[in-house]
Each structure stands twice: as C-alpha cells, then as structure tokens.
Amino acid sequence: MDEKKILVVDDEEGIRDIIKEYAEAEGYIVIEAIDGVDAMNKFKQESYELVILDIMMPKMDGWKVCREIRKTSQVPIIMLTARGEEYDKLFGFELGVDDYIVKPFSPRELMARAKVAMGRRIIKESEPKEKLLVFGGLSLSPEGRDLRIDGAIAALTPKEFDLILYFMENPGIAFSREQLLSAVWGYDYFGDNRTIDTHVKMLREHLGAYRGWLSTVWGVGYKFQPEVGK
Numbered sequence: 405m406d407e408k409k410i411l412v413v414d415d416e417e418g419i420r421d422i423i424k425e426y427a428e429a430e431g432y433i434v435i436e437a438i439d440g441v442d443a444m445n446k447f448k449q450e451s452y453e454l455v456i457l458d459i460m461m462p463k464m465d466g467w468k469v470c471r472e473i474r475k476t477s478q479v480p481i482i483m484l485t486a487r488g489e490e491y492d493k494l495f496g497f498e499l500g501v502d503d504y505i506v507k508p509f510s511p512r513e514l515m516a517r518a519k520v521a522m523g524r525r526i527i528k529e530s531e532p533k534e535k536l537l538v539f540g541g542l543s544l545s546p547e548g549r550d551l552r553i554d555g556a557i558a559a560l561t562p563k564e565f566d567l568i569l570y571f572m573e574n575p576g577i578a579f580s581r582e583q584l585l586s587a588v589w590g591y592d593y594f595g596d597n598r599t600i601d602t603h604v605k606m607l608r609e610h611l612g613a614y615r616g617w618l619s620t621v622w623g624v625g626y627k628f629q630p631e632v633g634k
Contacts, residue, residue: 413443414458426511440464480521539630571628
C-alpha cells in the first residue's frame with residue numbers, strides 16, 4: 405500500500421490514540437493535532453488523504469477548521485461529535501463534510517467509513533473536469549448553471565442564464581433577435597422579439613463593469629465581445 409497520511413484532530417488524547425491504533429493497523433500514517441489552530445498549522449505543512457475532525461475544541465472549533473480547509477482543498481473530512489442532532493449533521497454537510505460520526509463510536513466503523521470517503525475522492529478526481537467558460541472576470545459553469553462576476557455569483561433567471569451561456573459559447577458572433585429566440589427560447593416560441601431586448605438589458609445590469617462586452621450591432625442584433633486583456 406502507498407503511504408497515506410490522515411490528520412486526526414481532537415483535544416482528547418484517548419480519542420486520538422484509539423483512532424491512531426486502528427488507522428496504523430490499516431497501514432495509514434497518522435498525524436495528530438490537539439486543537440483547531442494546531443490542525444490548520446499541520447494541514448498547511450503536508451498533504452493528507454483524510455481529515456478526521458472533532459467539533460468541540462479549544463482555540464478554533466471543528467466548524468471553523470472545516471471552513472478554512474474547504475477554501476483550498478476538497479480532502480475528505482469526517483466530523484466527530486458528541487451531539488447527534490439532525491441540524492448539526494445538515495450543517496456539516498452544507499460546509500462540505502463527507503461523513504459525520506457521533507461519539508462514542510466503533511473504531512472499525514470509523515475506518516470503514518474512512519475508506520469509503522477516500523474512495524469517493526479517487527472516483528471524483530478521475531472524472532473529467534467540467535470545462536468553464538472564462539473571459540476576464542467572468543466565469544460560467546454550464547453544469548453548475550452559475551455565472552460568477554469577479555468571483556460573485558450573479559442572480560440570473562433561467563432564461564438570462566441560457567442567453568448569456570449562448571453568447572459566451574459564441575464570442576464575437578453577431579446574432580439577430582430571431583436567431584437568439586430560436587436558439588434560446590426554441591422554434592415554438594411565439595413571443596415578441598422585444599423579449600430579447602429586455603433580457604439583454606437585464607444581463608447588462610448584472611454584468612456591471614463588463615456590460616460593454618454585450619454590445620449592440622446596429623441593424624443586426626447583439627454579440628458578446630469580451631475585451632482582450634481585461
């Protein structure tokens with residue numbers, strides 16, 4: 405087995421010891437941290453296959469540690485807690501926790517779940533990466549259906565998103581209103597061509613400093629023309 409490091413974070417030495425015993429028996433290298441601050445220092449120093457993280461700790465609790473880790477890494481995280489309320493579990497999953505185990509727990513079950521969490525990461529990393537459409541400060545995720553403007557997600561309606569997606573997939577091409585209606589709304593759309601004007605106006609408001617990239621082509625319609633280098 406290749407050497408794999410696990411970061412175990414808990415202020416209770418007994419908990420760390422039992423996890424370390426079972427993890428090392430499975431062939432893992434265990435690095436221990438006694439609180440949240442210690443955990444973040446050690447996380448920044450090395451690469452880990454898994455983080456087992458207690459919630460209630462001094463200096464920095466597990467929720468804060470999880471948030472900090474998720475800013476830079478998708479390493480699997482298993483949270484340990486003495487509480488078992490559904491709200492806590494849902495909150496943890498919203499933060500990006502992979503699994504959630506309530507104390508007291510079975511060390512064998514913990515290791516079984518650890519293997520599952522690490523296995524999911526391997527599968528996910530082997531999947532093809534989504535191709536983002538990026539122009540300057542604009543980043544669009546077709547699969548995630550979100551447009552980020554200088555890092556902030558724009559609150560677009562479904563049709564606004566479909567329209568900007570079409571423009572960004574075809575930069576520099578001028579489209580008539582009829583072409584845009586056909587491509588985005590479909591051939592069975594019986595509305596007024598002015599709906600394109602309304603949606604372009606709203607998109608420009610969302611784009612802010614980049615509004616000029618969605619330009620009017622007089623006598624034709626509109627095109628998405630990002631400025632080079634901006």
